[in-house]
Amino acid sequence: MVLQYRLDVVCDDCGDVHEMSMHFMLAEGPPAAGTLEALFSDGELPPQVELFAGTPVACPRTERVYVPEDRARILLVPQEGSRY
Numbered sequence: 001m002v003l004q005y006r007l008d009v010v011c012d013d014c015g016d017v018h019e020m021s022m023h024f025m026l027a028e029g030p031p032a033a034g035t036l037e038a039l040f041s042d043g044e045l046p047p048q049v050e051l052f053a054g055t056p057v058a059c060p061r062t063e064r065v066y067v068p069e070d071r072a073r074i075l076l077v078p079q080e081g082s083r084y
């Protein structure tokens with residue numbers, strides 16, 4: 001089963017969860033949301049996740065732009081109703 005996912009990040013600056021803008025498909029991805037650290041405990045990320053997890057995030061409150069580095073603060077979230 002292929003699901004569409006997005007990445008959320010727990011903000012370094014304000015502590016809120018921000019939705020990263022990009023969505024992508026993953027085959028054999030997890031059925032429920034979790035942190036990258038928990039979901040990929042062997043440290044191997046699927047290529048799409050690796051790519052998007054390295055994309056800068058802009059905090060809407062402080063307007064700081066940064067690349068999230070802590071995998072315990074990046075969430076992989078399946079999109080509802082996106083089964084293909």
Ligand SMILES: [Zn+2]
Binds near residue numbers: 014060
């Ligand atoms: Zn923020």
